[in-house]
Amino acid sequence: MASRKQPLFNFNILILFLFLEPLQVHSVCRNFCNNIPINYPFGIDDGCGTPQFRHMLNCSTDLFFITPSGNYKVQTIDYNKKTLVIFDPAMSTCSILQPHHDFVMTDIQSVTIPPSPDTIFVLMNCSIDSPVLNHYKSLCFNFAGHSCDELYGACTSFKLFHLLSNTTPPCCFTSYNTVKFMSMNILDCSHYTSVYNVDSLKGVGPLDWLYGIKLSYSVPDTGCERCAKSGGTCGFDVETEGMVCICSASNNATIQCGAGIGMNAGKSLRASSLLFESFLVLLLIFHVILL
Incomplete structure (x- = not known):
């Protein structure tokens, strides 16, 4: 009898797993990742939220926004204003200087959750042959009256550009569309940073700018x-x-x-x-x- 019971027991266990699967x-x-609420249209579990934003957020140690160029830490999500602020750990800021790094989004992301109009990209230490200083100079615009000289002079990390060239290297305040269609190598600028809420930064020095990328999205009617x-x-x-x-x-x-x-x-x-x-x-x- 013992020889019959064991195979039957194993058979039952096998059937149990087949049906449980x-x-x-x-x-x-899940509606939170650390202290950030996760509500519709977003989801950190597959099948949650809306498929337009599927696999865009990941909750590991922190909440990250996933793009082809890397994982960007989510700082805030404002569900009333429909905005999401992310930070690129590889970009330069007033306190740290880092080699240039392309910010790349998928075609779907560029349409469904692009950088907001009040987010600008600052291309720094550009060569005199840079496209944005020549054929595409119209891509650069005035940013609340701020200048390259002010940027390089105010920030500890950016002062290096002044010291190395003994002059003010060209810079360019531009929109996401510029970095969307041209890589940093093509733009021929050695570093970049991004700033958001620029409409409220007139008269505010670079040390107090809000560094990061604000994305704007719409909620599909489902x-x-x-x-x-x-x-x-x-x-x-x-x-x-x-x-x-x-x-x-x-x-x-x-x-x-x-x-x-x-x-x-x-x-x-x-x-x-x-x-x-x-x-x-x-x-x-x-x-x-x-x-």
């Missing part, structure tokens, strides 16, 4: 408000990317949670769970009979 679904969406009012969390089917209302770890609906319209049309796992429980009972009965 398809029943794994994402838990209710009927999320109805889902949220019913106690659910807006998400999407990871295969079809169709909108779903996540009601619990094992129950999703197409429109809203509870007994509302569309509940029966939702992708619910309750029936599968009951079927699995029934199977376990039958398996145990079969096991006892064979004993």
Whole structure:
């Protein structure tokens, strides 16, 4: 009898794992990463938020915005103004000078969550042959009355440009579109930094500028408000990317949670769970009979 019980036991364990595997679904969406709230349209768990921003955020030690050129730490998300501020750890600031680094976004990111109009990119220590000082000089514009000389003179790290050249090297205040279509090598500028909320920086010295990149986004109209009012969390089917209302770890609906319209049309796992429980009972009965 002992030789028959062991294979049967192993068989039951195998069946148990086979049935448990398809029943794994994402838990209710996490709504915080450290101290930053994660709300619609964003999500840090796949299937949460909206598919337009799928895989753009990652929550490890901190919250990061993911692009082809690297991971950028998220400083704040303002859901009322629909903005997200990120910081490039490889760019230069008033306190640190770093080699030039391209900021690259995907085509989808450039459309759905581009840098805001009040974010500028400062190209520094440009050569006299730089395209933005010649054929494309129209790409450079006046930034609240600030000058290259002021920038190089105010910041500890940027003073090096003055010391090395004994003059004021050209710089360029420009928009995201410039760095979007031309790399730093093409622009022929050795360093860059970015500043946001520039509309409020007139008369404010470089030491007090807000360094970082502010991104602006819009919220797609997917009927999320109805889902949220019913106690659910807006998400999407990871295969079809169709909108779903996540009601619990094992129950999703197409429109809203509870007994509302569309509940029966939702992708619910309750029936599968009951079927699995029934199977376990039958398996145990079969096991006892064979004993």
